[in-house]
Amino acid sequence: QSVLTQPPSVSGAPGQRVTISCTGSSSNIGAGYDVNWYQQLPGTAPKLVIYGDTHRPSGVPDRFSGSKSGTSASLAITGLQAEDEADYYCQSQDSSLSGEVVFGGGTKLTVL
């Protein structure tokens, strides 16, 4: 059982916009801890796509954006492309676990 809750799957057609939610609580996202998002292509290591709630690392397309409000965060991908098909994970920290990193269970994005 993951500390952060994500939908198991989302899908969209090429060119469309999709969002992936990440719901936490007052001890993690709601406590003000940063939310980071990782993309994991099949058989590969995770890659950071959003950090500090809303910031994009260099090299990540501006089609990827992040937001946070209260105890939830979201990852949005616009102009969906076939190469975006992957698993996406949110990550934060939790004060009830002495600041340990915590993850969502992951969301499988399918590009139709």
Place this chain on the structure above:
Amino acid sequence: QVQLVQSGAEVKKPGASVKVSCKASGYTFTSYPIYWLRQAPGQGFEYLGWLSAGNGAPIFSQRFQDRVTFTKDTSANTAYMELTSLRSEDTAVYYCARNNWNRLDPWGQGTLVTVSS
């Protein structure tokens, strides 16, 4: 470029131990903590703990604190994770990752550890 390269896949019997290495390059090794996580087949991520690459102080997840050890060789820019008393449920891909101001970036390529009799 900043990179973490891990050791190769391992097959171990129940009760044995495994040691995974994580070699850093492209940055000052002692300036950033190294985190260890694992991902069981088809599952999400589980946090094992982290090691200060500076003073070598380890922090363990409560779930693994009696079975996991983190060490480092600063001269080789390499961090190590050893997990003891292996059981079948420890079968997973083990990752190291650099903690860069509370974000895990980059990650190593992963090391598959298979525990089977």
